[in-house]
Amino acid sequence: MNVVEVRPDLRMVLDSGPGQAYLLRRGPEVVLVDTGIAGQGDAIAAALRGWGLDRESLTHVVLTHWHPDHVGSAAELAKWPDVQIWAHRGDAPIIRGDSYGSLPTLTHAEEGFYAHIAGSIPDAPPSRIDRELDDDEVLDVIGARVLSLPGHTHGSIALHFPDEAVLFTGDVATWQQGQVILGPFNHDRPKARESFRRFADIDVDVVCFGHGEPLRGDDTAQLRAAATADEVPDPLG
Numbered sequence: 081m082n083v084v085e086v087r088p089d090l091r092m093v094l095d096s097g098p099g100q101a102y103l104l105r106r107g108p109e110v111v112l113v114d115t116g117i118a119g120q121g122d123a124i125a126a127a128l129r130g131w132g133l134d135r136e137s138l139t140h141v142v143l144t145h146w147h148p149d150h151v152g153s154a155a156e157l158a159k160w161p162d163v164q165i166w167a168h169r170g171d172a173p174i175i176r177g178d179s180y181g182s183l184p185t186l187t188h189a190e191e192g193f194y195a196h197i198a199g200s201i202p203d204a205p206p207s208r209i210d211r212e213l214d215d216d217e218v219l220d221v222i223g224a225r226v227l228s229l230p231g232h233t234h235g236s237i238a239l240h241f242p243d244e245a246v247l248f249t250g251d252v253a254t255w256q257q258g259q260v261i262l263g264p265f266n267h268d269r270p271k272a273r274e275s276f277r278r279f280a281d282i283d284v285d286v287v288c289f290g291h292g293e294p295l296r297g298d299d300t301a302q303l304r305a306a307a308t309a310d311e312v313p314d315p316l317g
């Protein structure tokens with residue numbers, strides 16, 4: 081288990097696989113963005129304990145999309161006492177186990193990488209979803225704005241917390257080898273590229289990716305630069 085303090089109110093929880101989750105503390109609300117792979121309940125509880133909090137303190141889990149390295153522990157966390165689990169309506173039926181997600185359309189460059197990673201991620205047990213999020217909905221309770229960014233999956237979202245000046249990109253963007261790039265393994269790559277462009281006018285202090293290190297301060301300009309580049313940075317495309 082590995083907890084990284086990004087900012088006093090923001091922690092990243094790394095799992096033993098490719099997944100990672102983020103805890104954001106804002107007043108009485110403690111929001112977890114994504115959950116990592118299955119089996120992360122104890123790690124997330126330990127990260128809360130570092131703040132002097134316990135399982136009862138977690139109020140919201142917001143899932144950026146249905147992939148098992150993001151929703152793997154949602155079913156486990158759904159059993160905690162006061163937590164609500166939210167996801168976009170496009171992916172909610174898959175997370176609940178009511179329908180199957182399709183495999184991504186892989187580019188040639190992605191095939192080997194995918195074979196290597198996909199085999200290492202355990203299936204995500206189906207989870208309850210308490211609220212289905214709409215396109216670009218404002219979530220007053222947690223002070224966040226949903227950015228509806230289809231392409232990686234049908235119901236992929238990013239979450240923008242304007243008061244905290246934090247953006248969670250999900251897998252629409254990723255940080256790899258010193259570069260902000262389009263996230264790999266997309267269900268509809270042209271649409272994912274279009275969605276990536278929406279990061280052009282996001283001005284925040286911290287950018288948290290679904291994979292890779294967060295960007296802070298002036299470095300967050302790299303996301304805007306990537307989103308406004310002549311071509312979306314897509315080394316695996």
Ligand SMILES: [Zn+2]
Binds near residue numbers: 147232251
């Ligand atoms: Zn994904």
